[in-house]
Amino acid sequence: MICQECQQKPATLHLTKVINGKKTEIHLCEFCAQEKTEMFPGYPGNFSIPQLLSGLLFNSPDSSVHSSVGLTQDNQLRCTQCGLTFTQFSKSGRFGCSQCYKTFEGKLDPLFRRIHGNTHHSGKVPKRSGGTLLLKKEISQLRKDLQRSIEYERFEEAAKIRDRIRELEQQIGSL
Amino acid sequence: MSFQNFITNAMSEWMKASGADSDIVISSRLRLARNLSEFPFPMLSTDSQLEKVIEVVEEAIQDEGFTKMGPIQLIPMDSLTPLQKRVLVEKHLISPNLANQSRKGAVVLNQNESISILVNEEDHLRIQCLIPGLQLKEAWELADHIDDLFEKHMDLAFDENRGFLTSCPTNVGTGIRASVMMHLPALVMTQQINRILTAISQVGLVVRGLYGEGSEAIGNLFQISNQITLGQSENEIIDNLYGVARQIVEQERAARRYLIEQNRLQFEDRLFRSFGILRLARIIESKEAAQRLSDVRLGIDLGLIKDINPNVINELMIMTQPGFLQQYSGQELTATSRDERRARLIRERLETGHES
Numbered sequence: 001m002i003c004q005e006c007q008q009k010p011a012t013l014h015l016t017k018v019i020n021g022k023k024t025e026i027h028l029c030e031f032c033a034q035e036k037t038e039m040f041p042g043y044p045g046n047f048s049i050p051q052l053l054s055g056l057l058f059n060s061p062d063s064s065v066h067s068s069v070g071l072t073q074d075n076q077l078r079c080t081q082c083g084l085t086f087t088q089f090s091k092s093g094r095f096g097c098s099q100c101y102k103t104f105e106g107k108l109d110p111l112f113r114r115i116h117g118n119t120h121h122s123g124k125v126p127k128r129s130g131g132t133l134l135l136k137k138e139i140s141q142l143r144k145d146l147q148r149s150i151e152y153e154r155f156e157e158a159a160k161i162r163d164r165i166r167e168l169e170q171q172i173g174s175l
Numbered sequence: 176m177s178f179q180n181f182i183t184n185a186m187s188e189w190m191k192a193s194g195a196d197s198d199i200v201i202s203s204r205l206r207l208a209r210n211l212s213e214f215p216f217p218m219l220s221t222d223s224q225l226e227k228v229i230e231v232v233e234e235a236i237q238d239e240g241f242t243k244m245g246p247i248q249l250i251p252m253d254s255l256t257p258l259q260k261r262v263l264v265e266k267h268l269i270s271p272n273l274a275n276q277s278r279k280g281a282v283v284l285n286q287n288e289s290i291s292i293l294v295n296e297e298d299h300l301r302i303q304c305l306i307p308g309l310q311l312k313e314a315w316e317l318a319d320h321i322d323d324l325f326e327k328h329m330d331l332a333f334d335e336n337r338g339f340l341t342s343c344p345t346n347v348g349t350g351i352r353a354s355v356m357m358h359l360p361a362l363v364m365t366q367q368i369n370r371i372l373t374a375i376s377q378v379g380l381v382v383r384g385l386y387g388e389g390s391e392a393i394g395n396l397f398q399i400s401n402q403i404t405l406g407q408s409e410n411e412i413i414d415n416l417y418g419v420a421r422q423i424v425e426q427e428r429a430a431r432r433y434l435i436e437q438n439r440l441q442f443e444d445r446l447f448r449s450f451g452i453l454r455l456a457r458i459i460e461s462k463e464a465a466q467r468l469s470d471v472r473l474g475i476d477l478g479l480i481k482d483i484n485p486n487v488i489n490e491l492m493i494m495t496q497p498g499f500l501q502q503y504s505g506q507e508l509t510a511t512s513r514d515e516r517r518a519r520l521i522r523e524r525l526e527t528g529h530e531s
């Protein structure tokens with residue numbers, strides 16, 4: 001099947017959208033699919049998340065979409081905490097609990113990349129639930145400071161920083 | 176503090192203040208989605224788990240950090256009539272989803288209604304802050320502070336890699352939705368709005384009309400918000416939106432100048448006609464009312480229409496919505512009698528809205 005957008009490359013992404021009960025199928029090559037989603041990062045056009053997901057998972061007559069997005073196997077993954085299966089998730093577009101993120105971990109990067117253009121959080125870290133992350137951030141900052149003190153031969157300061165890093169590393173170990 | 180205020184006053188206290196660029200930016204809003212790690216997300220929680228969430232929230236708002244900010248109150252959805260819920264929706268204090276679909280849903284409101292926290296909607300907590308004018312940083316600081324206060328009392332669902340975990344994958348990461356409500360009549364009149372809205376959607380922002388998703392913008396009010404929540408920090412998201420909003424403010428100002436310079440007489444005529452209709456009409460539909468109110472608001476901003484407090488217009492934009500109108504009349508109304516009441520209400524308010 002040929003991409004309906006450029007009429008040139010083979011279509012690897014097959015999406016189905018349903019508007020007022022009327023079903024439309026869309027077939028795009030990887031290139032055009034990317035362009036379409038880049039135009040509206042975080043906003044998959046008229047597709048809702050379930051439609052996007054189920055498009056990725058089920059509506060492909062050939063399996064190229066599966067292999068290109070890596071979402072074929074383990075659709076029966078089931079969250080141990082809330083019981084949600086990956087198939088249910090891809091239909092509802094909603095996670096059941098925080099554990100779902102771990103359970104479906106291996107399958108989420110393509111989805112997040114499509115929605116957000118990113119896969120990794122870089123914002124606020126809560127003080128309590130942030131766990132070791134705040135400590136790790138502090139340590140990596142201290143390592144930079146340490147580097148600088150050594151460069152400028154401020155060895156007394158460097159020793160202090162090294163002690164502080166050890167202290168924090170012990171804290172992480174005891175958590 | 177009585178709950179009655181939330182229902183009978185059209186204008187939240189916060190709306191009476193003014194902020195930066197408040198002639199064009201009506202309000203800045205910030206929402207944080209948060210969940211308690213202990214329970215499944217509301218959709219898969221049992222009723223008793225959801226009740227537990229409410230208990231935890233009720234306890235948390237006793238924290239002196241909250242009480243320092245003034246009186247605050249938790250209102251369960253099942254204690255409200257459908258009409259009361261609709262009014263809270265029209266005031267943007269709760270979502271239609273919380274009003275109609277939630278199990279054990281509740282809202283926490285502070286006295287001036289700048290803070291509304293939705294409990295057991297799609298996520299356990301949706302912390303919302305609304306501030307007049309273009310004040311995104313201020314809204315973020317307030318929401319951030321409330322988030323910190325909650326965190327003292329509960330473990331939030333958070334993952335080092337994915338950030339704050341939310342029911343919908345579109346909110347994961349920062350869980351932030353920052354938005355500004357802008358009044359852009361001159362960009363609409365000069366037919367530049369579509370070009371601008373297209374440009375906005377290309378930088379990762381999304382535009383909605385005044386009420387609800389996908390609905391047509393009524394009264395030239397547009398809500399612009401961020402869509403990406405994962406991979407950008409809160410400050411990056413806010414700075415990006417702020418920068419775009421500032422640019423639009425400048426373009427709207429330029430379009431207003433253009434309209435006046437180009438054909439002042441015709442332009443003034445249009446605004447004063449709307450003013451005249453609002454002051455005299457006996458029947459008016461909500462869509463026409465919104466358009467005319469937009470004209471009058473523009474006339475006030477430009478100093479053409481004098482002696483009317485712009486807050487009266489803001490208030491009318493909310494009061495003339497169907498739900499509020501019925502609450503105000505104390506009864507359910509048919510569409511025809513709504514249009515009549517609406518016209519009367521506008522006439523009365525414009526009478527008393529004169530600044531002496």
Ligand SMILES: [Zn+2]
Nearest residue numbers: 003006029032
């Ligand atoms: Zn193509």
Ligand SMILES: [Zn+2]
Nearest residue numbers: 079082097100
């Ligand atoms: Zn789960």
